[in-house]
Amino acid sequence: MSEIGKVLIVGGGIAGLVAASMLRDRGVAVDLVEKKRDWQEYGVGIIQQSNIMRAMQFAGLLDRYVSAGYAYEDNVFHDPEGVPVGRASGGRLAGPDFPANIGVRRSKLHEVLKEAALEKGTQVRLGVTVDALNQQPGRVDVTFSGGAQGAYDLVIGADGASSQVRALLYGDKYQPTFVGQCVWRHNFARPDEVDALQIFSDTAGNAAGLVPLAHDLMYMYLVTKEPGNPKMPQAELAELMRARMVHFKGRIGELRREIHDPAEVVYRPMEVVFVTDPWYQGRVVMIGDAVHTTTPHLAQGAGMAIEDAVVLSDQISRGGPLETVLSGYQARRYERAKYIQDNSLRVCRAQMENDHSLNYPQVMAEMLHFTAQPI
Ligand SMILES: Cc1cc2nc3c(=O)[nH]c(=O)nc-3n(C[C@H](O)[C@H](O)[C@H](O)COP(=O)(O)OP(=O)(O)OC[C@H]3O[C@@H](n4cnc5c(N)ncnc54)[C@H](O)[C@@H]3O)c2cc1C
Structure with a gap:
């Protein structure tokens, strides 16, 4: 284990909650602040594909996660007449006993992840954000909204597309950009x-x-x-x-x-955002949509967020100097997140231009092959 004994996670969404669970499993003290007082999610669904099954297995959360959703195997594409024209299927990356994919209500996924993080001892404060991060040798001094203070070995920004942590590191350099579709x-x-x-x-x-x-x-x-x-x-x-x-x-x-x-x-x-500068500065690091927000055309935004949490926790477990831990995390994640954003935007642009020459089933099949590679 590296020198990281106490962590602050900013944002109690998918990335923040998976990171909290995994760090608690590794004996790290975790505080989590969530801006919303009413800490809930919509009841509409989210697609979770084969690489996410595998990541949830690494996170030790797979059984409860699968039981919250509906298991399915295939992605089936139809033409404008409603006739099936193509199919792309991810493998069972978590093993033969688990499905390739699940569909799950966001509200249920949130409950499952929240329950795990709380059960493992994450200390959560709602209606709270971070106003200032002051990096000192060996620690980060944090000023929370409302004026409270704290000192941490590491701060993880998991606060989504409009990340406050990203703004504290990079000012207004990175802003979510509307892509033309809703x-x-x-x-x-x-x-x-x-x-x-x-x-x-x-x-x-x-x-x-x-x-x-x-x-x-x-x-x-x-x-x-x-x-x-x-x-x-x-x-x-x-x-x-x-x-x-x-x-x-x-x-x-x-x-x-x-x-x-x-x-x-x-x-x-x-909206999209992609941070091309380092995803960390000193003892502050970002994961999930805070550092790479994609369009949902390949249904992989949350997948990348969960994989970030898994890889960062793994890097922390491996130990070593903090710079090595965090640069190793970014090196293992950057190209993968970029691939997802680039290829999601390819589909987005084809739809915007009503261009049917892009073979969407093939883009999806290639993505499933790519994301099946180890993280
Ligand atoms: C329409 C749509 C459909 C999608 N469908 C899919 C899909 O099918 N499959 C898939 O994998 N992905 C999908 N995604 C992407 C997915 O929703 C995101 O990638 C994922 O939610 C990112 O998780 P996150 O934890 O990084 O950020 P978020 O889920 O945005 O969580 C951030 C959390 O931080 C909190 N927060 C924000 N600011 C602060 C602050 N300053 N201080 C404290 N807390 C703060 C927020 O309230 C929130 O709880 C979709 C996205 C959209 C827009």
């Missing part, structure tokens, strides 16, 4: 036929997917072009979502009739 999400009852990730497109360059989440539940995501990133009034979200689905045929076209309640629609613009 995502509309809604849960539905799951018919038996939706037993894999099913990906669709229409003739107007919009995309959609159906993701099984539970025996009786699935979620749909709808990806649309929204030039100028307009603000959508919450009360009109159902109507606006339905209007964007008129060109879809088959199952997606039918689901349009089931969208009535604006409170059931979760709408979000797609």
Whole structure:
């Protein structure tokens, strides 16, 4: 073990919670501050692919994680008529007893990760952020919002796309950039036929997917072009979502009739950030969306965040000088996260331009092959 005995994690999302669990398993004292007072997630879903199964196994969280979701094997692509045209499948990287993928409600995933982190002794404070980080020889002095102080061997910024830790390290150099598309999400009852990730497109360059989440539940995501990133009034979200689905045929076209309640629609613009400077300075390091926010076209943002947490914990366990620990972490993560962002943006651009020459199933298959490589 290196000189790291006490860590502060800023951000109680996917990356922060996995890092907290793993560091507690290694005997590190962990404080975690989360900006939200109401520490919850939406009930819509998230796709977790084969490399994430393997990472969760490293993290010692796989059983509870799999039991929170719905297991499936394949990604099936459809043409605008709703006819299946391609398939990409990840292997069972966590072993034959575990599925290749799961679909899981974000709220359930959050509960599972939160429960594990708390059970292992993470000290959590809600409604708190970090105002200042003052690096001293051998420690970081932290000033929290509200004025409290603390001293840590390492601070981990896991505070998402609009990271405050990133701003404290790099000012306003890195800001989330809107890519031109937005995502509309809604849960539905799951018919038996939706037993894999099913990906669709229409003739107007919009995309959609159906993701099984539970025996009786699935979620749909709808990806649309929204030039100028307009603000959508919450009360009109159902109507606006339905209007964007008129060109879809088959199952997606039918689901349009089931969208009535604006409170059931979760709408979000797609943004990207990628830090090309070092992902750490002194005793402060960043993981997850704080350092690389991707678009969700390859469903790997949370995957990269979880792998970051696993690799950083592994580097800390290996010990050695802190510079070696943190540079080793970045070296093991940089190209992988860059590959995901670059290839997600390739799909994004093709959809923006309604360019059907990009072979999406092939991009997905190559990504699954790439992410199957060891971390
Ligand atoms: C529409 C959409 C669909 C997606 N679908 C998928 C998918 O299917 N599969 C997949 O793998 N990925 C997907 N992603 C990406 C995935 O959601 C993110 O990559 C993942 O949530 C990143 O985790 P994180 O912990 O780094 O950041 P976050 O999940 O953003 O968590 C950051 C946490 O830090 C807290 N926080 C923020 N600022 C502060 C602060 N200053 N102080 C303290 N706390 C703070 C936040 O409240 C939050 O709890 C999708 C993303 C979008 C936008």
